[in-house]
Amino acid sequence: MTRPEYAVVTVYSTSHALRAEKVLQRVGITNKLIPVPRRISSDCGVCVRILQVDAEPARRALEAAGVEVEGIQSL
Amino acid sequence: MIYFDNAATSWPKPPPVVEAITNCISEVGANPGRSGHRLSIEAGRIVYAAREAVAELFAARDPLRVVFGQNVTEALNLALRGLLRPGDHVITSSIEHNSVMRPLRALERRGVSLTIVQCSPEGFLDPAAVEAAVRPDTGMVALNHASNVVGTLLPVREVGQIARGHDLLLMVDAAQTGGAYPIDVESDMIDLLGFTGHKSLCGPMGTGGLIIGERVDLARLEPLKRGGTGSRSEYEEQPGFLPDLCESGTLNVPGLAGLRAAVRWLLERGVEGIRARETALTQSLLNGLQAISTVTVYGPLDNELQVATISFNVSGMECSEVGLRLDEEHDIMCRVGLHCSPAAHRTIGTFPAGTVRFGLGSFNTVEEVDLALAAVRTLAEEA
Numbered sequence: 001m002t003r004p005e006y007a008v009v010t011v012y013s014t015s016h017a018l019r020a021e022k023v024l025q026r027v028g029i030t031n032k033l034i035p036v037p038r039r040i041s042s043d044c045g046v047c048v049r050i051l052q053v054d055a056e057p058a059r060r061a062l063e064a065a066g067v068e069v070e071g072i073q074s075l
Numbered sequence: 076m077i078y079f080d081n082a083a084t085s086w087p088k089p090p091p092v093v094e095a096i097t098n099c100i101s102e103v104g105a106n107p108g109r110s111g112h113r114l115s116i117e118a119g120r121i122v123y124a125a126r127e128a129v130a131e132l133f134a135a136r137d138p139l140r141v142v143f144g145q146n147v148t149e150a151l152n153l154a155l156r157g158l159l160r161p162g163d164h165v166i167t168s169s170i171e172h173n174s175v176m177r178p179l180r181a182l183e184r185r186g187v188s189l190t191i192v193q194c195s196p197e198g199f200l201d202p203a204a205v206e207a208a209v210r211p212d213t214g215m216v217a218l219n220h221a222s223n224v225v226g227t228l229l230p231v232r233e234v235g236q237i238a239r240g241h242d243l244l245l246m247v248d249a250a251q252t253g254g255a256y257p258i259d260v261e262s263d264m265i266d267l268l269g270f271t272g273h274k275s276l277c278g279p280m281g282t283g284g285l286i287i288g289e290r291v292d293l294a295r296l297e298p299l300k301r302g303g304t305g306s307r308s309e310y311e312e313q314p315g316f317l318p319d320l321c322e323s324g325t326l327n328v329p330g331l332a333g334l335r336a337a338v339r340w341l342l343e344r345g346v347e348g349i350r351a352r353e354t355a356l357t358q359s360l361l362n363g364l365q366a367i368s369t370v371t372v373y374g375p376l377d378n379e380l381q382v383a384t385i386s387f388n389v390s391g392m393e394c395s396e397v398g399l400r401l402d403e404e405h406d407i408m409c410r411v412g413l414h415c416s417p418a419a420h421r422t423i424g425t426f427p428a429g430t431v432r433f434g435l436g437s438f439n440t441v442e443e444v445d446l447a448l449a450a451v452r453t454l455a456e457e458a
Contacts, residue, residue, distance in 0.1 A: 013306035014108035014116075018123040041282025044349050045306050046111045046119075068316075072121050 005052035006075040008034070009062065016068060023065040026034045029054045040073055049075070063070060077407045077443045082251060082384045082414075084280060087439075088337070092278060095336035099329040106325055108305035118328050123370040125331040126318070132276075132346070133268060134259040135265025135286045140268045142321040143331060147250045148174040149299065150269035150285035153218060153321060155179060155270055157297045159268075163214040168229065170222045170419040173371045175248055178216065179231055188212070193348035194422050197375050198227030215244045220252040224419040224432065225374030226357075226384035228256070230300045234410045235264025244291060250274060250294025251382055253361050254338075255353060257346050266290050277341060277347075277437060278334035278427045281327045281369040287317060296320065311422050349437055356435050360385055363448035369455045373430060383435035386423070389451065391458035394431045397451075401431075405450035 009031075011017050015034055017043045029050060036047045050058050055072050062069050076084050083280055099121060105114035107122045126138035135141060144150055149279040155178045159165055167179060168193050183189050190208040194200045205216060216238050219230045231247055246267035249258060254275035260268050267289065272282030287296070293315060302314045302323035341349065358378040364370050369390040375381045390399050398411035412429040413420050420426035433447065 012314070012316055013304065014119045015123055015126070015318060018119055019139065033111070033116050034271075041309075045108060045308075046116060 002062065006049050007052045007055045007070050007072055008037065008040060008075055009048040009050060009058060010036060010070040012068060012070060014045050017048055020048045020062055020067050020069070023061055023067055024048065024050065024058060027057070027061045029058050029061065031058075036075065077405075077439075077447060079433040079439070079443075079447060081242060081274065081431060081436030083410050085275060085436045087367055087438060088134050088279070088333070089340045091278055091336040091340055091373050092333045094251045094450065096279060096329045096333040099332035103328070103332075106224070107328055109303075109325075121328060121332045121335065122326060125288075125335035125338070128335045128342070129270070129286070132218065132254070132258075132338050132342060133270070133286055134261055135268075136261070139231065140287045140289075141284055141319050142287060142318045143282070143326055145281055145327070146273070146283040147248060147269045147271035148283075150271075150283055151175055151217075151248055152248070153285050153299050154267040154269060155182060155215075156299065158244065158291070158295060159187045159214060159343045162212065164188045164190065164210050164212040164214060165215045165217055166190045166192060166208045167217045168219060169422045170198050170200075170224070170229075171217070171219050171416070172223050172226065172250065172419075173415045173417070174250070175217055175219065176418055178452065187347050191418070194227075196423050197373075198222045198225045198419070198423065199375070199380075200234075202230050202233040202237060204317070205234050206241075208368050209237070209241050209243070213241065213243055213294055215246055217246045218248065219380045220247050220258070221256065221384070222416075223251050224383035224386065224414050224416050224430065225386050225423055226251070227375050228252075228382065230267065232263045232310045239264055240267075251384060253380055254346065254349070256350055260286055260288060271328065272334040272337070274294055275436065276334065276337055278337035279330045280314055282334040283328040285321070287321075289351075293320060298323065300324065306312050323454050333402070352437075353435055354378040356441065357381065357383045357385065358436070359441065359444050360433060360448065363444070364451065367452055370451065385433045385435075386425070386430035386432055387433075387451075388425070389455050389458050392454065394429050397431045397454060400454055401447075401450060405446075405453075407447055407450055429448070
């Protein structure tokens with residue numbers, strides 16, 4: 001079994017990550033809060049890991065809910 | 076024991092508040108927003124849930140505009156000291172608590188000009204007098220929502236309309252109303268709402284905060300302190316977004332767990348219901364006190380026009396002696412003196428002697444009001 005391809009949604013703070021998590025859960029997009037990978041940012045906070053295939057639906061859902069997103073990047 | 080000092084802090088606390096605090100300390104205990112591990116995220120969830128609860132209670136659209144701090148005093152200091160600059164003019168009332176008056180007096184020494192609109196001896200504020208005080212350099216109106224001395228409600232919504240009409244910010248000190256009187260920051264047109272967790276919100280001490288409306292220019296808002304936020308750690312400058320702009324250092328997470336439980340408890344009961352119950356007790360107390368010929372009661376003397384805070388004096392007995400004897404001889408806890416509000420006492424004519432204050436809360440009963448009235452009658456006869 002191959003490891004799934006992930007993307008991460010980076011946000012400005014843990015508060016924003018928790019808000020993003022709620023929105024994604026509401027629309028049924030599987031996600032998990034994880035520490036921000038160092039190669040993506042030197043920030044010490046958390047980001048939202050999603051499946052790469054969900055990147056576009058996630059972007060749209062977060063935008064529709066008015067959640068400020070820094071970026072969505074492949075892991 | 077009869078606890079009539081809810082205007083200072085509410086007691087007892089609802090059982091879910093105690094459970095939430097205990098659970099947070101014993102089961103979660105990590106630092107929110109600082110690390111990426113499960114417990115840290117769980118602590119973050121507790122804080123976020125507290126923001127959501129407070130936002131729901133006060134009808135604020137965005138939970139991230141709820142900034143937490145130690146208490147309402149800190150929140151009011153943040154709003155006043157964070158936004159007013161030398162050359163600005165600010166309007167306030169003559170029944171403010173020192174949590175507003177002292178920061179304003181300090182700002183006055185640094186070049187902020189201040190107009191204090193006189194209230195009536197009952198504590199009423201005429202919105203037209205506020206409008207008449209507006210000048211070209213006015214930036215803010217800072218108002219108590221209800222007097223902590225006589226309970227008088229101020230016409231926040233009417234002043235909010237005036238503030239919007241003149242493009243001013245309205246800051247409201249909701250220390251005495253949050254959780255006890257309905258507040259809707261949108262329809263009341265409140266730009267800055269300072270609240271405390273430990274009074275009518277029924278949460279623990281060490282919690283409170285400021286709801287910062289969308290009309291507030293964040294680029295202009297100077298936080299009271301700067302430091303670690305867990306966000307933007309690569310930069311040595313403070314983040315410019317909320318809540319991190321105003322929340323440096325580790326928050327009181329167990330306290331916020333308790334506050335969240337308290338607000339949920341309030342929302343289940345409904346603020347309107349709590350208000351109805353307290354107005355009934357207030358009217359009984361007002362009627363009973365006014366029936367004692369040697370007792371003077373201050374304020375509106377009308378439960379519709381005030382919160383459940385009542386000030387009175389017994390002729391021939393200092394308020395401090397009344398308070399001591401209520402405690403020692405009748406097992407009643409209340410607060411006497413100036414209640415950190417010399418301006419309000421000057422307004423109602425009780426400076427510097429002060430008053431006896433009964434502050435009712437969610438857990439007080441008709442029986443307690445009757446017992447307290449009997450106790451005051453006894454003291455009045457002995458005076």
